[in-house]
Amino acid sequence: MSRLGNLGAKLYRGEVGYDFVGKRKFWYAVSILITITAIAGLAVRGLSMGIEFQGGAVFTTPKTSVSAPQAETIAEDAAGHDALVQELGNGGLRIQISNVDTEKSDEIRDTLSRELDVAADDINADLVGPSWGSQIANKAWTGLGVFMILVVIYLAIAFEWRMALAALIALIHDITITVGVYALVGFEVTVGTVIGLLTILGYSLYDTVVVFDSLKESSKDATKQTRWTYSEIANRSINATLVRSINTTAVALLPVGALLFIGGGFLGAGMLNDISLSLFVGLAAGAYSSIFIATPLVADFKETEPQMKALKRRVLAKRAQGGDEGEPQPAGATAVGTAGDDLGDEGDGAETGSLVGPRRTQPTSRGRGRGRPSGKRR
Secondary structure (H helix, E strand, C coil): CCHHHHHHHHHHHCCCCCCCCCCHHHHHHHHHHHHHHHHHHHHHCCCEECHHHHCEEEEECCCCCCCHHHHHHHHHHHHCCCEEEEECCCCCEEEEEECCCHHHHHHHHHHHHHHHCCCHHHCEEEEECHHHHHHHHHHHHHHHHHHHHHHHHHHHHHCCHHHHHHHHHHHHHHHHHHHHHHHHHCCEECHHHHHHHHHHHHHHHHHHHHHHHHHHHHCCCHHHCCCCCHHHHHHHHHHHCHHHHHHHHHHHHHHHHHHHHHHHHHCCCHHHHHHHHHHHHHHHHHHHHHHHHHHHHHHHHHCCCHHHHHHHHHHHHHHHHCCCCCCCCCECCCCCCCCCCCCCCCCCCCCCCECCCCCCCCCCCCCCCCCCCCCCCC
């Protein structure tokens, strides 16, 4: 078995683990810091909106000897503001200029024809009106809102409202970080960006639901035992699904990373950056939030319930009375079983969130020979 497979088996059996829920305040602080940085970048630098949202013109030229930086300078002088130039595979150029009307577009095409030494009729000019971009933006916001509502309703029915609220907070966390990264990096926001942003929400929700499903099964009879608190059961659920989350995220990030770093970086296919960056950042943020944000939030919400408070008092009281037998061991995590797996065993004071060794069994004698002398009766 591979090392990762061995690690997964040990996590499931409870031989190793990390106390995610116990250290949740640290990870909350990290998430708040990242979110504040993303919001600050969005407020200071803002988003570089593509031509689809601002309106403008896109000029496609045939093969020319003028380089992209030179063409960018020519286009900016002709338009009076910034231009985006990309080299095409056939040796031509794609020149994008925002906030350009029809009359200005004709002037820019004539200037490009003269400076690039190509015929004006060979330069293709596509105009995009700002009203079309506003329609796309409104539809994107509408789709995002509908998605959020459906997610909350589904999770509230399939699990409970606390899990639905935690998942919603995690999704908002992922969106904020992804949008903030776009502002800090300065990549252009296009329709592809919106598609990528909506796509990552599904991946983020998938990882969260996997952990929630494990937690739901493990905590089914939580109040009937005195070995673990709800937070400790939640920590077991995270550790039991940790390797699965890592594997699915890594497999998804590999092709997206190839698009971003190889396609957009080394090969210069800049049009891939808009969708690949949103997917890459969103997938990573989604995996992070499902482990460090969503499930710990559920534990915090559940620990406010009277029955879970009573459970915690019983667990701590039993450990205090158990002496050395029930003393919790160093922080880690035990594996998550089904609803009946060890949760009903009240004879073991071991703590979830701790490294668990072999169980100790006490010799018992049933009523065999009780009250009767040994040996043969004479």
